[in-house]
Structures are given as C-alpha cells and as structure tokens.
Amino acid sequence: MSVEIQQPPTEEHPKEKLLRMDRIPHIWCPTCGLGTTITAMATALEQLELDLNDVAVVSGIGCTGRVAGYMKLDSFHTTHGRSVPFALGLHIARPDMKTIVFSGDGDLISIGGNHFIHTARRNVDMTVICVNNFIYAMTGGQVAPTTPITARSSTSPYGNYEHPFNLPLLAASSGAVYVARWTALHIRRLTTAIKEAIAKPGFSFVEVIAPCSTLYARLNKLGSGLDLMKFYHDNSVIKHGADLREVDIDFQTKIVVGKFVDIEKPTYIECLNEGNKRVFGDKYKPYGVDHGDS
Amino acid sequence: MKAKSENVLTGAHYLDGNHASAEGAIAAGCKFFAGYPITPSTEIAERVARRFPLIGGVFIQMEDELASMAAILGAAWGGRKSMSCTSGPGFSLMMENFGLGIMLETPCVLVNVQRGGPSTGLPTLPGQADMMQARWGSHGDYEIIALAPDSPQESFELAIHAFNLSEKYRTPVLVMTDECVGHMTEKVVIPPAEEIDLVERLYTEKPPGEAQPFEWSNYDIPPMLPVGKGYKFHITGLTHDERGYPIINAEAQDENVRRVSDKIKRHTDDIIWLEEKDTDDAEIIMMAYGISSRVMQPAIARAKQDGIKVGQIKMVTVWPFPEKRVRELAGKVKALIMVEMNLGQVYYEMERCAAGKCQTLLVDHAGGTVHNPEVIYNAIKEAAK
Structure with a gap:
C-alpha cells in the first residue's frame, strides 16, 4: 500500500508584499498594538492602489520606531525625535512621493514635539501615525508626556502627576488638516483613517491608542493584552468632530475616538509656489515639477 | 561633470566669506538648504534664501538645528545636494544627526562659521575652538573631512570642494570657517560654469532586488540607492549590515564602524590638501x-x-x-x-x-x-x- 505524501501548503502571508519577510520574526511583544496598526496601514496602502515605489516610511526611535525596518518600502530609521524633520527633507526632495512617518508618542511628542508642531504649522504634505501606548516601552516603561494622571511607570512609581498632552488637540491647534484617533481594536475604522490621511494633501495625523501589556498594563495591573482590548471595546466612545478640548485621556476612563478634523488648506509646497509666484511672476518655475536632479 | 551655468554667478565680485560660501554651494548644485539663524553664519542662509527661488532650490528655515541637520539628510536621500550652516551652539545641536549622516553615509555639507565659545560665548567675534568638536563631536568612532578657508575666495572654492568630497566619499563634509573669514569682504572671482568640475552622486547600476544600500564588499565607496525607484531599501542609524538591516552584535559593529572609518583613512592622500x-x-x-x-x-x-x-x-x-x-x-x-x-x-x-x-x-x-x-x-x- 503506497502512502501519498502531501506537500505542506506554502501560502504567502497576506501582507507579504508590504513586509520584509526576511526580517520576521519581529522584535515586538505578543499582544502589542503595533501588529494591527501595521496591518491597518498595509491594507490602507493596498486599498489606495498606490504605486508602492512611491511610498516612503520614516520612523524615529522606540518600539514604533522599528516599524520602518519591517515595511517593504523605501524606509528610514532615523534618530530619536527627528523622524519628522528627516521626512520633511525627503518630502521636499521628492514631493511626488507619499511620505509617512510612523512613530511613537515619546518619539514624536516628547523629544520630537517641537518638530511635530512646526511641521503641522507649515502643513507639510505628510502623514504622521502616532502609536500611543502611554509609556516609553523600548527603554523599560518610563513616564511619557502621554501617561495619564495616576498611571504608574518605572519613573513615576507612585503614579504620574503631570498633565499629559491631548494629542488631537495639539495636532489640530498646530495646523494639521486631518486628525483622527482610533484604538488598535478599531481595525476597520483605523484603516479608513490611515487611508484618508495618506490621501489628504497636507499634514495629517492619526493617533492609535495601542496596548502595551508588557509594561503599561503590567505596571498598572490592567491584565493581559486581551483585557486591554476589552477595555477599549467597553470604553471607546465614537464622537466624530468632537470638541478637541474634551478628548483628554484620563486613567482608565472613556476614550473618545473618531475623525476630528478634515479641512482644506494649502500645503507647504503650494504656499512656497504661491509666495514666489506672487513676487517673481512668470520668471518663477513652480517647484515640484522636476525633482531629484540638481 | 561641469557646473550648470544658471547656478554660477561668473565674474569678479566683492563678497564676504559667508556670501562666497553660499555662492560656492549654489555653483556646486546645492538645491536644498535647511538652517536656523545664528550669528555669525546667518548671511549664508540669507543669500541662499534670496538666490534659490529662481534656480529651483528650496530654502527652509527650520525650528532648530536638530531639525536642520535631520532635514538635509532626508533631502540628500531624496536625491538633492543639501547643506546647512551654523556656529558653535548650533553646531552642538547638529552633532546628533551629523552622526546619523556618518552612519547612513549621506553626502551633505555643513558650514560652521566659528565664534568664541564655550556656550553662548562671543556671538559676533571669531574663534577656532570647535576644531575638536568637528573631529569628535558626535558620539562613537568615525573619521571626518573638515576644510578651513582663509578668505572669501577660498570660501567659494572650498564650498564646491566640500560638495565634491561629500559625493566622492559618500559622507558629510564640514567647512570650518570663522567669523573673520565669514565677515571679511574681498574680491571673489567666480569662474565660468564650464571651468567648475563637479562630482556627481554615484548610484547603483544594479536593478532592484540585487542592490544593497551599503554594498561594501564589492565597492570601495558603496554606491547609493535612489528613493522611489523600486529598491525599497532600508537604512538605519543602528549598526547594520550591507542590506542596511540592524545587526546588534560585536562582529557587525566591528565590520560597520571600521569600514566607515577606513573609507576615509584609505584615501587620506587624496583628501589631505596642504599648501x-x-x-x-x-x-x-x-x-x-x-x-x-x-x-x-x-x-x-x-x-x-x-x-x-x-x-x-x-x-x-x-x-x-x-x-x-x-x-x-x-x-x-x-x-x-x-x-x-x-x-x-x-x-x-x-x-x-x-x-x-x-x-x-x-x-x-x-x-x-x-x-x-x-x-x-x-x-x-x-x-x-
């Protein structure tokens, strides 16, 4: 009797086109919110049907800072806090490409806070995806400018007492033309938000509330990653167009999510061209037509 | 390759060293300048800001020097010749991303118009006390190329030379001038464009899938990969291999750091210029x-x-x-x-x-x-x- 040996299936990972499979397994912890966030971004890129050669991703330092290393795009892992100005230079050199900054709350808002607000002010055409886990995770769970009051971290062992930033309010008041917040649980809505943000000309910002079970949840006795997702499920309040003064995040209370801002405003390069055209008239050749060669 | 005539103000001019540095950079094909105002370097930024609109360049005044240095690296990877200028306090801030430029092997030029230090020191008066910071100011081991002009004429010439060296050796290059030279006004003769030799960036000839961003085993100076052409490459400030992938161990560190240093050391005879x-x-x-x-x-x-x-x-x-x-x-x-x-x-x-x-x-x-x-x-x- 002969036994027919079946070859094991060799299915591709559904997001293989957008992932550096030669770098998998990744370094992130089980139940980290980064997996779903990257999936959301990959799906958004697929749905937008962009030429992937024309998409660049820039990250800073930290857990989320490692995203650039796993996405199969022209990808730049820069210094702590400087992903946004690096991306600004890249965008101005190649305005025809989509530039996406993917980084964490500590990287973008603490050490990179000044760059964040000024790039939003200029309305530079880029998308910033900020994965907010309320803590510095890569370095072992220190307090962040997003840590809710009373939440514990390794450097706020008796509970944080500093006011945290309200990121959507910060982004909007600095000049962002698109602002949304979702949690890592809202995969479909998050995907739509990332898609809209990438398609939006100007500075677009998506905050992703993401579970960090290894540090934030453990230090605050919030249970497992699954418990955090359940918390998001029970406590997220969808409120599109919410008054941004009221979307602060307190410790283990309601999280307001939704699309908060979606407005039209000339981008940095449009303003640059308009400003120069005003003075030089036809002598001025609009910037961004020929690119890359000097 | 020769300079493009639209970038070159051929003729005899009466310029200070800072304006001459700006003209040298423009003649070299610089098309992106990100900077932050600081005495005594600001005239370089001001001149570039006035000159760029009609020659297709972009000047941007950044929020600080940290951002300026990061932005010129981003623009360099986007295919532009890029630069910034600063003085002591700004130079200190730029050291962080200067190190990233070394690690990513990114051609760009930074002019430091030196003033008296430490700290705020003497904003309007000269010094040459950033020379060791130029050598060792960013953390870690690396080699650096630094030029020092003694006149406005040389400020013009060395700005071009700095761009050429940065392209040739795929590395950031420093021009360490000072307040005296920066604010000294003398005759500067700018030659016709066809007499200015430029070194163009070396890009890989290999197709996507075969090329790597730091292909050091096959090249003396690894050719760069262009963005937006399907290479989908990754680069990182972490210790990395030829693929640009982070490798966190002592062997990779030895290979990466030693090679980036040796790339300059091997060519000191070509780089060193003594009169x-x-x-x-x-x-x-x-x-x-x-x-x-x-x-x-x-x-x-x-x-x-x-x-x-x-x-x-x-x-x-x-x-x-x-x-x-x-x-x-x-x-x-x-x-x-x-x-x-x-x-x-x-x-x-x-x-x-x-x-x-x-x-x-x-x-x-x-x-x-x-x-x-x-x-x-x-x-x-x-x-x-």
Whole structure:
C-alpha cells in the first residue's frame, strides 16, 4: 500500500508584499498594538492602489520606531525625535512621493514635539501615525508626556502627576488638516483613517491608542493584552468632530475616538509656489515639477 | 561633470566669506538648504534664501538645528545636494544627526562659521575652538573631512570642494570657517560654469532586488540607492549590515564602524590638501589653518628678515590630520609651531605626530580677535634659540 505524501501548503502571508519577510520574526511583544496598526496601514496602502515605489516610511526611535525596518518600502530609521524633520527633507526632495512617518508618542511628542508642531504649522504634505501606548516601552516603561494622571511607570512609581498632552488637540491647534484617533481594536475604522490621511494633501495625523501589556498594563495591573482590548471595546466612545478640548485621556476612563478634523488648506509646497509666484511672476518655475536632479 | 551655468554667478565680485560660501554651494548644485539663524553664519542662509527661488532650490528655515541637520539628510536621500550652516551652539545641536549622516553615509555639507565659545560665548567675534568638536563631536568612532578657508575666495572654492568630497566619499563634509573669514569682504572671482568640475552622486547600476544600500564588499565607496525607484531599501542609524538591516552584535559593529572609518583613512592622500611654502630647508615650520594662516604672515616675514629659516604649512584640510607629513617633517626640523585661535586643539595632533622628534610649540588664543603677529614672532624667535 503506497502512502501519498502531501506537500505542506506554502501560502504567502497576506501582507507579504508590504513586509520584509526576511526580517520576521519581529522584535515586538505578543499582544502589542503595533501588529494591527501595521496591518491597518498595509491594507490602507493596498486599498489606495498606490504605486508602492512611491511610498516612503520614516520612523524615529522606540518600539514604533522599528516599524520602518519591517515595511517593504523605501524606509528610514532615523534618530530619536527627528523622524519628522528627516521626512520633511525627503518630502521636499521628492514631493511626488507619499511620505509617512510612523512613530511613537515619546518619539514624536516628547523629544520630537517641537518638530511635530512646526511641521503641522507649515502643513507639510505628510502623514504622521502616532502609536500611543502611554509609556516609553523600548527603554523599560518610563513616564511619557502621554501617561495619564495616576498611571504608574518605572519613573513615576507612585503614579504620574503631570498633565499629559491631548494629542488631537495639539495636532489640530498646530495646523494639521486631518486628525483622527482610533484604538488598535478599531481595525476597520483605523484603516479608513490611515487611508484618508495618506490621501489628504497636507499634514495629517492619526493617533492609535495601542496596548502595551508588557509594561503599561503590567505596571498598572490592567491584565493581559486581551483585557486591554476589552477595555477599549467597553470604553471607546465614537464622537466624530468632537470638541478637541474634551478628548483628554484620563486613567482608565472613556476614550473618545473618531475623525476630528478634515479641512482644506494649502500645503507647504503650494504656499512656497504661491509666495514666489506672487513676487517673481512668470520668471518663477513652480517647484515640484522636476525633482531629484540638481 | 561641469557646473550648470544658471547656478554660477561668473565674474569678479566683492563678497564676504559667508556670501562666497553660499555662492560656492549654489555653483556646486546645492538645491536644498535647511538652517536656523545664528550669528555669525546667518548671511549664508540669507543669500541662499534670496538666490534659490529662481534656480529651483528650496530654502527652509527650520525650528532648530536638530531639525536642520535631520532635514538635509532626508533631502540628500531624496536625491538633492543639501547643506546647512551654523556656529558653535548650533553646531552642538547638529552633532546628533551629523552622526546619523556618518552612519547612513549621506553626502551633505555643513558650514560652521566659528565664534568664541564655550556656550553662548562671543556671538559676533571669531574663534577656532570647535576644531575638536568637528573631529569628535558626535558620539562613537568615525573619521571626518573638515576644510578651513582663509578668505572669501577660498570660501567659494572650498564650498564646491566640500560638495565634491561629500559625493566622492559618500559622507558629510564640514567647512570650518570663522567669523573673520565669514565677515571679511574681498574680491571673489567666480569662474565660468564650464571651468567648475563637479562630482556627481554615484548610484547603483544594479536593478532592484540585487542592490544593497551599503554594498561594501564589492565597492570601495558603496554606491547609493535612489528613493522611489523600486529598491525599497532600508537604512538605519543602528549598526547594520550591507542590506542596511540592524545587526546588534560585536562582529557587525566591528565590520560597520571600521569600514566607515577606513573609507576615509584609505584615501587620506587624496583628501589631505596642504599648501606648503619654504618647507624644504626650513628649521622652523609654522602650521595653521583658516584665518590664522594669514595672520601669521607678518611674523614669518619678520623672522625671515632676522635670518631664521621659516617654512609654513597652511592646512586647507584640517581633518583628516596630515599625520604622515608631520612625522616626516618632525625628523628634519628644529621646531613645529601651531598657530590657532583656541587654547590648543589641532596642536595636540601635531605634537602627537611629532612624537618628540622636534620641539613643538603652540601659539594659542582664547578667541575674540585674531592673534597679534608680535606674539607669533616671539614664538618663532623662542623656537629658533
């Protein structure tokens, strides 16, 4: 009797086109919110049907800072806090490409806070995806400018007492033309938000509330990653167009999510061209037509 | 490749060193400038801001120097020739991303118009006290190329040379000028575009899938990969391999760091540029760079009248340091004298290379004005005793 040996299936990972499979397994912890966030971004890129050669991703330092290393795009892992100005230079050199900054709350808002607000002010055409886990995770769970009051971290062992930033309010008041917040649980809505943000000309910002079970949840006795997702499920309040003064995040209370801002405003390069055209008239050749060669 | 005529203001001009630096950069094809105002460097940014709109360049005044340095790296990877300028306090802030530029092997140019330090120091007065910061200011081991112009004419020429070296060796290059040269106005002759040679960026000839961002096993200087062409490459400030992927271990560190350093070390003969005068039969050799190489001229002339055989070396490149030449000369002369506007920085390199084979003297100055030639003359007399 002969036994027919079946070859094991060799299915591709559904997001293989957008992932550096030669770098998998990744370094992130089980139940980290980064997996779903990257999936959301990959799906958004697929749905937008962009030429992937024309998409660049820039990250800073930290857990989320490692995203650039796993996405199969022209990808730049820069210094702590400087992903946004690096991306600004890249965008101005190649305005025809989509530039996406993917980084964490500590990287973008603490050490990179000044760059964040000024790039939003200029309305530079880029998308910033900020994965907010309320803590510095890569370095072992220190307090962040997003840590809710009373939440514990390794450097706020008796509970944080500093006011945290309200990121959507910060982004909007600095000049962002698109602002949304979702949690890592809202995969479909998050995907739509990332898609809209990438398609939006100007500075677009998506905050992703993401579970960090290894540090934030453990230090605050919030249970497992699954418990955090359940918390998001029970406590997220969808409120599109919410008054941004009221979307602060307190410790283990309601999280307001939704699309908060979606407005039209000339981008940095449009303003640059308009400003120069005003003075030089036809002598001025609009910037961004020929690119890359000097 | 030659400069493009629309970028070159051919003719004789009356320019200060900062404006001349800007013209040199523009002639070299610089099309992206990100900077932050700081005395005494600001005129470079101002000139670029006025000149760029009609030649297709973008000037952007950033929120700080950290962002300026990061932005010029981003633009360089986007395919532009890019630069910034600063002075002491801004130079300190730029050191972080300067290191990223070294690690990512990114061609770009940074001009430091030196003023007196430390801290806020002397914003409007000269110094040469950032020379060791230029050498070692960013953390970790690396080699650096730093040029030092002594005049507006040389500011123009060395800006072009800096871009050429940065492209040739795929590395950030420093122009370490100072407040005197930056604000000194002299005749600057800008040649026709067809007389200006430019080194163009070396990009890989391999197709996507075969090329790597740091292909050092097959190339002396790894060619760059262009963005937006399907290479989908990754680069990181972490220690990495030829693919640009992070590898966190001692072997990868040794390979990565040693290779990035060796890339410069292997070519010191090509990079080092010295202007020697009367060194063949000298008993005393004066060494200086930038403005100090001009300030020492009256002292040298006077010592020669006294019958002292004085030679001189103007270091157009300060880094890499001309170790080989100083070692050779130390065996032949009575004394080597370094004139610099700091309390001893490049001097210690000279002393190290002299290795006790001749007398070494430092004519120092804390900055704020140039040396009094009398002090330099006295040092020569002292050495000649």
